[in-house]
Amino acid sequence: MSPILERVLDATTTGAMTSKRPQQNLQGTVHLTTPSDSGEKPRISLLGTSAMLFEAPGELDLQTQRRIWALGQRAAKWDGIREAVPGMSNLMLTFDRPPRQPASLVAALHDAWEAAEELSLEGKTVVLPVQYGGDFGPHLSDVVAHTGLSVDEIVALHSEPLYTVYALGSHPGYCYLGGMDPRIAAPRRKVPVLGLPGGAVSIGGVQTGVSASAGPSGWNTIGHTDMSFFDPARTNPAMFAPGDMIRFSVERIVR
Amino acid sequence: MIEVLSNAALATIQDQGRQGYLRYGVGTSGAMDRVALAIGNLMLGNPDDAAGIEIPLFPFRVRFTQDTAFALTGADCSARLGERPVLPWWTLQAKKDDVLTIGVPASGARCYLLLKGGVDVPVVLGSRSTQLRGEFGGFLGRQLKKGDVVQAAAVEPVHGETINDLAGFGITPPSWTLGELETSPVADPADTVVRVLPAGEYEAYEQDSIEAFWRESWKVTPQSDRYGYRLGGPVLVSKRPVEMRSHGIVPGVIQVPPSGQPIIQLRDAQPSGGYPKIGTVVEADLWRLAQARIGSKLRFVQTSYEEAVDAQDELDRYMTKLRNLVGLHRGTRP
Amino acid sequence: MTQRKELQISELRQITGWLETAGIGFIEIGGKGTLIRLTLESDGAADPQPVRSAPTVEETRVVATSSGVLLRCHPMRSTPIVEPGAAVKQGDVLGLLRIAQLCLPVISPSDGVVVKWLVEPGATVGYGTALMTLAPAGNL
Numbered sequence: 001m002s003p004i005l006e007r008v009l010d011a012t013t014t015g016a017m018t019s020k021r022p023q024q025n026l027q028g029t030v031h032l033t034t035p036s037d038s039g040e041k042p043r044i045s046l047l048g049t050s051a052m053l054f055e056a057p058g059e060l061d062l063q064t065q066r067r068i069w070a071l072g073q074r075a076a077k078w079d080g081i082r083e084a085v086p087g088m089s090n091l092m093l094t095f096d097r098p099p100r101q102p103a104s105l106v107a108a109l110h111d112a113w114e115a116a117e118e119l120s121l122e123g124k125t126v127v128l129p130v131q132y133g134g135d136f137g138p139h140l141s142d143v144v145a146h147t148g149l150s151v152d153e154i155v156a157l158h159s160e161p162l163y164t165v166y167a168l169g170s171h172p173g174y175c176y177l178g179g180m181d182p183r184i185a186a187p188r189r190k191v192p193v194l195g196l197p198g199g200a201v202s203i204g205g206v207q208t209g210v211s212a213s214a215g216p217s218g219w220n221t222i223g224h225t226d227m228s229f230f231d232p233a234r235t236n237p238a239m240f241a242p243g244d245m246i247r248f249s250v251e252r253i254v255r
Numbered sequence: 256m257i258e259v260l261s262n263a264a265l266a267t268i269q270d271q272g273r274q275g276y277l278r279y280g281v282g283t284s285g286a287m288d289r290v291a292l293a294i295g296n297l298m299l300g301n302p303d304d305a306a307g308i309e310i311p312l313f314p315f316r317v318r319f320t321q322d323t324a325f326a327l328t329g330a331d332c333s334a335r336l337g338e339r340p341v342l343p344w345w346t347l348q349a350k351k352d353d354v355l356t357i358g359v360p361a362s363g364a365r366c367y368l369l370l371k372g373g374v375d376v377p378v379v380l381g382s383r384s385t386q387l388r389g390e391f392g393g394f395l396g397r398q399l400k401k402g403d404v405v406q407a408a409a410v411e412p413v414h415g416e417t418i419n420d421l422a423g424f425g426i427t428p429p430s431w432t433l434g435e436l437e438t439s440p441v442a443d444p445a446d447t448v449v450r451v452l453p454a455g456e457y458e459a460y461e462q463d464s465i466e467a468f469w470r471e472s473w474k475v476t477p478q479s480d481r482y483g484y485r486l487g488g489p490v491l492v493s494k495r496p497v498e499m500r501s502h503g504i505v506p507g508v509i510q511v512p513p514s515g516q517p518i519i520q521l522r523d524a525q526p527s528g529g530y531p532k533i534g535t536v537v538e539a540d541l542w543r544l545a546q547a548r549i550g551s552k553l554r555f556v557q558t559s560y561e562e563a564v565d566a567q568d569e570l571d572r573y574m575t576k577l578r579n580l581v582g583l584h585r586g587t588r589p
Numbered sequence: 590m591t592q593r594k595e596l597q598i599s600e601l602r603q604i605t606g607w608l609e610t611a612g613i614g615f616i617e618i619g620g621k622g623t624l625i626r627l628t629l630e631s632d633g634a635a636d637p638q639p640v641r642s643a644p645t646v647e648e649t650r651v652v653a654t655s656s657g658v659l660l661r662c663h664p665m666r667s668t669p670i671v672e673p674g675a676a677v678k679q680g681d682v683l684g685l686l687r688i689a690q691l692c693l694p695v696i697s698p699s700d701g702v703v704v705k706w707l708v709e710p711g712a713t714v715g716y717g718t719a720l721m722t723l724a725p726a727g728n729l
């Protein structure tokens with residue numbers, strides 16, 4: 001019994017779930033790999049009765065992410081959807097109430113994805129000065145060990161791109177950034193580290209981000225920046241939004 | 256109004272949660288046992304979105320600084336108002352200077368103290384729940400400390416209390432109506448059983464691991480709290496390493512970090528994450544999880560989406576019935 | 590009830606005898622600071638020793654103020670709320686009347702000592718059903 005929801009060809013938008021498959025539950029084949037290996041089809045699964053997760057196929061790139069933004073804007077308006085939450089080339093839809101016929105939602109997501117055009121969200125550009133290494137970058141050596149690159153090479157590769165804010169998540173104001181050089185990718189840690197301060201600049205897998213407040217993290221922390229990312233008193237409480245751009249500048253490297 | 260007399264009890268102000276800000280990285284927070292909170296509010300005739308105090312560590316003492324009605328729900332924590340015992344799942348009238356002592360529960364993990372009118376703290380981003388990571392919401396964005404004075408929303412003073420009002424009334428606990436869930440092999444009576452829907456990466460796991468997931472009694476380790484329950488048991492092994500892209504998650508999602516020991520993400524969890532997910536505890540059973548103590552064990556029972564939605568409907572019907580019952584009773588009281 | 594009784598036990602026995610003879614089932618005798626309520630059980634046999642076969646004269650009846658299922662223990666517990674012999678105060682909860690999921694308290698009308706339950710746990714009772722007898726406080 002697969003948790004991956006396949007599009008049922010006969011599902012209509014009124015929600016009647018006709019299927020050639022004999023089983024009552026939603027069935028389908030599963031792809032055991034990350035979406036970039038799974039060919040052209042999106043991967044849709046349920047998070048209990050609370051939400052549905054849509055994972056776009058293909059590369060984690062700005063093109064895909066812009067289509068995710070478009071999909072999110074559209075899906076947010078659908079009946080019964082509480083919120084559309086973009087992630088890194090994926091979208092979570094939380095439910096007001098769990099739909100009795102999720103097959104309709106699966107079909108709607110597929111249709112909307114096929115039709116989704118890149119949404120260009122041109123935001124502001126902000127430069128964040130970073131202190132790399134030392135006490136603020138306790139895992140820089142782990143990234144060195146994993147990549148085989150030197151501290152200087154890693155810092156150079158990390159601070160070179162103009163990153164796009166793909167999505168917010170993880171904790172209030174935290175930005176998931178796209179555009180990191182895959183050469184400095186390092187896997188998430190086996191055991192998350194507790195008590196990392198706000199402003200921690202980290203690498204997790206092929207992604208990078210900056211924490212907005214103190215807390216635990218399973219990523220590799222390589223540096224620190226001073227910045228206020230969130231103010232709950234504001235109507236739009238986050239400092240950054242998807243489409244904004246961030247450049248890290250090297251304030252100093254502590255060896 | 257109450258004054259907190261205890262320190263370090265990890266007590267926080269919570270309501271049903273902060274919805275609609277996941278896309279800013281703001282998790283829902285809210286009561287771990289939303290059913291207990293809701294029933295407490297019903298008993299007091301409070302609005303559904305009224306906030307209360309979640310108490311996970313004991314003992315906990317407060318002093319009433321004025322006459323007020325209160326309710327105590329959740330774990331049976333041998334409470335006393337002054338010298339008089341307070342029964343579990345009960346509401347009654349406290350007098351100025353009464354001290355409510357909430358003791359160590361015989362069973363269950365958390366209890367909820369509700370005040371007539373609801374806890375009066377500012378609404379931040381649509382909710383009074385405490386956002387601990389972001390340090391906002393609830394009582395100044397933090398846990399309650401000794402000396403804190405927690406206000407309740409102003410209510411009409413009660414006149415002409417009879418002895419009946421002072422003795423209050425109670426509700427049978429949810430487990431009495433909703434029962435305990437069955438599983439095969441049969442669960443130890445002390446274990447908490449919850450229904451789980453397989454999640455996206457379920458089939459990435461070795462067959463042995465999948466069987467262990469459903470069969471084992473998973474221990475709630477001491478590193479378990481509102482952020483998540485870290486479970487102890489057999490190591491879950493995936494067929495190959497799974498490195499996911501960061502994606503949204505909700506309370507109930509069971510992640511498996513590289514250690515192979517599952518973590519059930521809960522109310523203060525990050526709203527997104529990148530560990531593989533083996534399953535999700537259905538929303539209708541999160542209240543059961545909330546009452547599983549540290550050191551106790553969990554059993555997962557596989558359910559279908561349809562059954563899980565039915566369970567949600569059953570819970571809603573139960574709450575509606577209670578609302579009507581309590582409404583009738585409150586309406587007939589002098 | 591106060592320690593200094595205004596009526597002697599022997600007087601009460603005599604009064605009980607008169608009540609039974611007269612066919613009076615219920616009487617309240619009030620004095621300064623004291624109230625004695627005497628209730629004759631309807632099925633109490635005519636007995637030369639009315640003090641023994643009828644309910645003890647000083648006993649108070651606790652009656653149900655609504656219908657419901659009588660519970661001696663809270664649904665979450667296995668120990669009774671009160672045990673026979675326990676001293677209780679006016680307003681104390683002695684047991685519960687359950688109506689569906691609602692639990693209404695059976696409240697002690699006065700200070701006293703629990704003598705016994707008159708109804709089995711789990712029994713459905715109606716408004717006014719006698720549930721329990723209490724002896725006056727201090728009367729051990």
